[in-house]
Amino acid sequence: ETGVTQSPTHLIKTRGQQVTLRCSSQSGHNTVSWYQQALGQGPQFIFQYYREEENGRGNFPPRFSGLQFPNYSSELNVNALELDDSALYLCASSFNSYEQYFGPGTRLTVT
Amino acid sequence: DAKTTQPTSMDCAEGRAANLPCNHSTISGNEYVYWYRQIHSQGPQYIIHGLKNNETNEMASLIITEDRKSSTLILPHDKLRDTAVYYCIVRGTSRAAGNKLTFGGGTRVLVKP
Numbered sequence: 001e002t003g004v005t006q007s008p009t010h011l012i013k014t015r016g017q018q019v020t021l022r023c024s025s026q027s028g029h030n031t032v033s034w035y036q037q038a039l040g041q042g043p044q045f046i047f048q049y050y051r052e053e054e055n056g057r058g059n060f061p062p063r064f065s066g067l068q069f070p071n072y073s074s075e076l077n078v079n080a081l082e083l084d085d086s087a088l089y090l091c092a093s094s095f096n097s098y099e100q101y102f103g104p105g106t107r108l109t110v111t
Numbered sequence: 112d113a114k115t116t117q118p119t120s121m122d123c124a125e126g127r128a129a130n131l132p133c134n135h136s137t138i139s140g141n142e143y144v145y146w147y148r149q150i151h152s153q154g155p156q157y158i159i160h161g162l163k164n165n166e167t168n169e170m171a172s173l174i175i176t177e178d179r180k181s182s183t184l185i186l187p188h189d190k191l192r193d194t195a196v197y198y199c200i201v202r203g204t205s206r207a208a209g210n211k212l213t214f215g216g217g218t219r220v221l222v223k224p
Contacts, residue, residue: 004154033211042198042214043155056211090154097210099145102154 004093004103012109018079021106023091025072031055032074033100034066035090043090049074050096078108086110115199120219129191131184131218133199138179145200145212146173146184150193155214158184160202194221 005024013019025032031050035043045058049068063079072093078085086109092100116134123129135144143162147155159166159173161182166173172185184197196217202210 031210035212035214042196042217043212045211045213048211058211088152092154092212094210099157099160100212101157102147104154105152107152 004091004101006089006091006103006106008106009104010107010109012111013081015081015083015110017081018077019081019108021076021078021089021091021108023074023076023093023103025074025093026101029093029095029101030072031094031096031100032068032072033092033094034074034076035092036060036085037088037090037105038084039087046076081110083110114213115201115215117197117199117215117218119216120221122221122223123191125191125222125224126188127191128188129186129220131186131197131199131220132181133184134181135199135201136180138201139203142201142203144173144175144179144182145202146171147198147200147212147214148195149198149217150195155198158197191220191222194219196220 004026007022033048034046037043046060047057048055052068065077068074088105090105092102094100145160146158149155158170161173175182196219198214198217200212
């Protein structure tokens with residue numbers, strides 16, 4: 001059984017650009033949640049996808065968007081990147097509403 | 112979701128068990144208490160969760176007070192090796208909440224030899 005994987009591990013983007021982060025769920029999981037973790041802070045909930053539909057959203061602007069695919073993998077897209085978007089982006093998968101298992105994260109740096 | 116209060120930091124001796132407290136005085140009847148730990152720059156790792164009964168698994172034990180307003184995570188001596196941040200989270204189960212986890216500041220546990 002493979003765990004949650006995320007790609008890429010690190011990337012650097014320029015302000016105003018767009019970025020796509022990817023997440024593969026743990027086998028048997030149908031729910032994916034995305035979190036943003038700024039340096040020195042706890043993770044903040046961005047949104048969750050359940051069976052390919054958004055199922056809850058945190059206090060993030062519409063330029064943060066996502067997708068979930070039939071195999072339950074997921075993408076997080078961020079448009080018009082700002083310097084404050086620099087953070088560790090975490091993906092977590094779960095089966096329905098049970099405990100969430102996190103991936104290693106993608107470190108995004110916006111310059 | 113109910114808010115939690117945890118000590119900002121704790122020093123723990125390597126090879127000894129540790130008790131991590133958490134207050135959640137505004138918890139409602141259908142909210143669970145979850146614990147996660149995060150080693151620097153890694154994704155949070157699920158430890159344990161409970162509703163009102165004490166729980167134990169291979170990683171830790173969770174003691175929840177009868178009024179459910181506080182809990183203690185007990186880490187056995189052989190599980191306390193790495194300095195990490197331990198998060199106590201109260202999680203709602205409503206569909207509107209999307210089953211999100213609301214992380215606070217957590218407790219930074221510094222393991223000392």
